[in-house]
Amino acid sequence: MAKTVQEKLDEKKEKEYYKKHKKMYRTTPADTVFNVLNYLFFTIFTLSCIFPFYYLFINTVSDNELVRKGMVNFYPKGFNIDNYLALREVGDLGTAFLVSLSRTIIGTLLMVLASAFVGYLVTKQEMWHRSFWYRFLVITMYFNAGLIPTYLNMDLLGLTGNYLVYILPGIVAPYNIILVKTYIESIPAELEESAFIDGASYMVVFRKLILPLSKPILATVAIFGAVGHWNSFQDSLLYMQGNETMFTLQHRLYNYLNTASNLGTLMNQGGTQAMDALEQALNSKVIKYTISMVTIIPIFCVYPFMQRYFEKGIMLGAVKG
Amino acid sequence: MVQRVITVYVIIMAFFPIANPAKICGLVSSKISLFTAAISYSTLTESCNRPFRMGWVDESTFIVLYIGSIIAILGIVITAAGACMSAGNLRFQKLGLKCSIIGAIAEIIGYVLCYVAYIMVQDSARLNKVNPEMPLGVFSFGVIALVLLILSVYINAGLPKANKDMPYEMESKYKLFLMFLPFAILAFMFCYLPLYGWRYAFFDYQSGGTLSMNNFVGFKWFTYLFQNVATRADLLNVMKNTLGISGLNVLTQWLPMVFAVFLCEVGSMRFCRFVQAFTTIPNFISWVLVYAVALSIFATDGFVNTFAQQMGLLAEDAKATNYLGGNSHIWIKMWGWGTWKGVGWSAIIYIAGISGIDQSLYEAATVDGAGRFQKMWHITVPGLLPTFFVLLLMAIAGILSNGLDQYLVFENAENRSSIRVLDLYVYRLGIGSGSIPLSTVVGMFKSVISVILLFGANAISKALRGESIV
Numbered sequence: 001m002a003k004t005v006q007e008k009l010d011e012k013k014e015k016e017y018y019k020k021h022k023k024m025y026r027t028t029p030a031d032t033v034f035n036v037l038n039y040l041f042f043t044i045f046t047l048s049c050i051f052p053f054y055y056l057f058i059n060t061v062s063d064n065e066l067v068r069k070g071m072v073n074f075y076p077k078g079f080n081i082d083n084y085l086a087l088r089e090v091g092d093l094g095t096a097f098l099v100s101l102s103r104t105i106i107g108t109l110l111m112v113l114a115s116a117f118v119g120y121l122v123t124k125q126e127m128w129h130r131s132f133w134y135r136f137l138v139i140t141m142y143f144n145a146g147l148i149p150t151y152l153n154m155d156l157l158g159l160t161g162n163y164l165v166y167i168l169p170g171i172v173a174p175y176n177i178i179l180v181k182t183y184i185e186s187i188p189a190e191l192e193e194s195a196f197i198d199g200a201s202y203m204v205v206f207r208k209l210i211l212p213l214s215k216p217i218l219a220t221v222a223i224f225g226a227v228g229h230w231n232s233f234q235d236s237l238l239y240m241q242g243n244e245t246m247f248t249l250q251h252r253l254y255n256y257l258n259t260a261s262n263l264g265t266l267m268n269q270g271g272t273q274a275m276d277a278l279e280q281a282l283n284s285k286v287i288k289y290t291i292s293m294v295t296i297i298p299i300f301c302v303y304p305f306m307q308r309y310f311e312k313g314i315m316l317g318a319v320k321g
Numbered sequence: 322m323v324q325r326v327i328t329v330y331v332i333i334m335a336f337f338p339i340a341n342p343a344k345i346c347g348l349v350s351s352k353i354s355l356f357t358a359a360i361s362y363s364t365l366t367e368s369c370n371r372p373f374r375m376g377w378v379d380e381s382t383f384i385v386l387y388i389g390s391i392i393a394i395l396g397i398v399i400t401a402a403g404a405c406m407s408a409g410n411l412r413f414q415k416l417g418l419k420c421s422i423i424g425a426i427a428e429i430i431g432y433v434l435c436y437v438a439y440i441m442v443q444d445s446a447r448l449n450k451v452n453p454e455m456p457l458g459v460f461s462f463g464v465i466a467l468v469l470l471i472l473s474v475y476i477n478a479g480l481p482k483a484n485k486d487m488p489y490e491m492e493s494k495y496k497l498f499l500m501f502l503p504f505a506i507l508a509f510m511f512c513y514l515p516l517y518g519w520r521y522a523f524f525d526y527q528s529g530g531t532l533s534m535n536n537f538v539g540f541k542w543f544t545y546l547f548q549n550v551a552t553r554a555d556l557l558n559v560m561k562n563t564l565g566i567s568g569l570n571v572l573t574q575w576l577p578m579v580f581a582v583f584l585c586e587v588g589s590m591r592f593c594r595f596v597q598a599f600t601t602i603p604n605f606i607s608w609v610l611v612y613a614v615a616l617s618i619f620a621t622d623g624f625v626n627t628f629a630q631q632m633g634l635l636a637e638d639a640k641a642t643n644y645l646g647g648n649s650h651i652w653i654k655m656w657g658w659g660t661w662k663g664v665g666w667s668a669i670i671y672i673a674g675i676s677g678i679d680q681s682l683y684e685a686a687t688v689d690g691a692g693r694f695q696k697m698w699h700i701t702v703p704g705l706l707p708t709f710f711v712l713l714l715m716a717i718a719g720i721l722s723n724g725l726d727q728y729l730v731f732e733n734a735e736n737r738s739s740i741r742v743l744d745l746y747v748y749r750l751g752i753g754s755g756s757i758p759l760s761t762v763v764g765m766f767k768s769v770i771s772v773i774l775l776f777g778a779n780a781i782s783k784a785l786r787g788e789s790i791v
């Protein structure tokens with residue numbers, strides 16, 4: 001996507017600022033020491049953020065025998081992708097993947113549309129008791145009935161064990177509505193007025209004018225929404241207790257990891273039975289890494305696109321009202 | 322007006338199991354509402370497999386009941402549409418009233434069918450098994466529908482005839498509201514309705530049971546929580562962990578700010594971008610994945626152990642250590658994972674804040690002979706303090722809400738006593754051990770204290786800075 005003029009200007013300004021900053025310093029020995037330490041710290045911390053994922057990855061594409069011996073530490077040995085192919089054998093993983101993917105797509109789409117629409121509606125001063133209804137939505141950010149009452153409520157509504165529990169509660173997201181509303185308010189009112197004079201209805205103005213104009217903020221909201229949906233684990237854990245086919249990928253992964261750590265505890269206690277179990281755990285260790293990778297990869301795929309937007313999002317979030 | 326109030330009342334009642342007109346016998350679960358009965362035949366006949374097979378009840382009874390429920394719900398939907406239309410002009414109002422009349426008649430037919438099903442059930446050969454019950458809901462719902470019918474006819478008669486050429490129109494304020502209404506209903510269902518679940522705190526409720534005056538216990542669970550030795554000890558331990566871990570987080574709230582300030586001191590723009598890009602990654606992966614990563618690095622067969630073995634740092638026969646297993650330094654470990662995940666992300670807002678600081682300040686300071694650290698301390702930090710202050714107050718307000726995911730995934734048999742924070746405790750108590758009233762009580766305390774803390778923080782912010790944070 002081409003950068004807008006504003007973004008280019010911003011970048012230029014930023015570069016100038018850093019140049020200026022640099023010139024202003026007189027380099028002293030203390031400065032050099034500080035610089036070295038500073039670079040060192042940030043390099044190490046950044047590495048600590050990347051390395052675990054890299055480590056997981058190289059272990060999944062290496063020769064399993066070497067992985068078992070713990071020989072794969074810094075680069076892949078005996079490259080192959082058999083583990084990824086073997087995932088087809090792991091039961092229920094495909095379903096879980098589909099559940100996670102579909103809820104991410106459907107849930108995000110509905111949430112974004114609802115946020116845009118409601119965000120537009122609450123900018124309309126003439127709405128019946130507008131400020132009351134706006135507060136009615138916003139106030140829900142600040143209280144929470146608690147885990148158990150929420151669970152019982154879902155039960156009452158017949159949503160436990162139902163796929164809709166992933167979608168419906170997320171549609172109205174007050175925080176996103178505030179973001180969109182703030183953004184729409186910054187669109188010149190004359191545009192809308194002229195559309196109304198031409199005889200457009202609210203729906204037409206929304207579809208033809210507001211929706212295209214607020215694309216940047218909707219992209220931001222969509223990205224956060226999608227990541228939230230993909231990562232969500234608690235709703236699957238709470239509401240799908242009786243319905244294993246509806247587990248999300250995160251929930252499946254949690255279950256797989258958990259059996260692993262239980263075996264680890266067993267091993268600490270010793271015993272031959274436990275040793276057998278350990279043997280199995282080691283065999284499935286690679287499979288666990290592979291499932292983790294499959295769960296992470298979608299995030300990594302959209303991450304470069306996200307970066308453009310999340311800075312904008314977090315700044316807009318600071319301007320509430 | 323009355324028409325709308327009645328309609329809203331009927332709609333709400335249709336979602337509650339109390340006074341369900343479809344509750345004609347003991348076979349119909351007392352937990353289902355009229356709405357559930359109408360949308361799901363399988364839920365309605367959940368416990369009917371055996372009775373159908375043994376011939377205690379004829380299946381036609383339940384089909385009649387099901388059709389009755391559907392017709393009643395359809396009637397309610399039509400009256401709802403009618404109530405919406407009553408906000409428009411005369412033409413709309415007329416149509417709305419017609420809808421109300423049709424809907425009310427449909428409702429009454431539905432209730433009558435439910436009653437017919439009740440009469441059919443009474444013919445059953447095994448009354449003691451089937452246990453017919455007078456569906457009182459039929460009468461309460463029926464009377465309301467009748468009132469609505471009479472009222473609509475009455476109002477309709479009072480209104481002048483609408484001109485056929487008159488267009489359907491509605492004032493824009495109502496139009497906007499009606500477009501907004503579905504979302505208000507969603508918000509009500511998922512944010513306000515759960516508060517109604519607080520009533521479980523006052524009953525002796527077992528999972529799968531019902532609430533009635535028989536098991537109403539008043540404030541028993543509230544006093545039980547503090548009087549019972551076991552729960553009191555649990556609660557103390559849980560509060561210690563919650564405040565300990567949150568306390569560490571609050572005390573290190575300045576870390577992202579320092580991170581940002583130092584990162585901006587790095588000369589190379591490219592390096593700065595690179596660091597930013599990669600340190601925000603952990604924020605976007607779930608806690609389950611963080612745990613997966615933690616396992617791959619710190620478990621007995623993880624990177625740290627195998628690498629140490631190969632480097633000869635670990636004796637050949639030494640047992641590998643599971644760094645995630647034990648019960649030592651759990652608070653610090655949890656704080657460490659949280660910081661690893663969040664610090665790069667939280668720094669973004671400060672980095673944006675730094676680029677917003679007036680450059681002339683730095684120039685002036687340079688002219689005055691200020692060094693690098695002096696500028697950092699006297700210009701950058703004060704410039705970021707307002708943001709820091711807001712985030713600090715938010716952190717204090719959220720001191721009881723550690724979240725569930727992190728502690729759930731890292732919990733194991735050994736560290737249980739020092740990782741159990743409030744959210745995890747409520748989860749284990751309610752879902753794990755099934756003590757629903759007790760966990761509701763704990764949740765209530767948490768919710769109320771959190772709201773008080775939030776508004777307290779807001780009041781402090783208002784008093785000190787003249788700005789509110791919520």
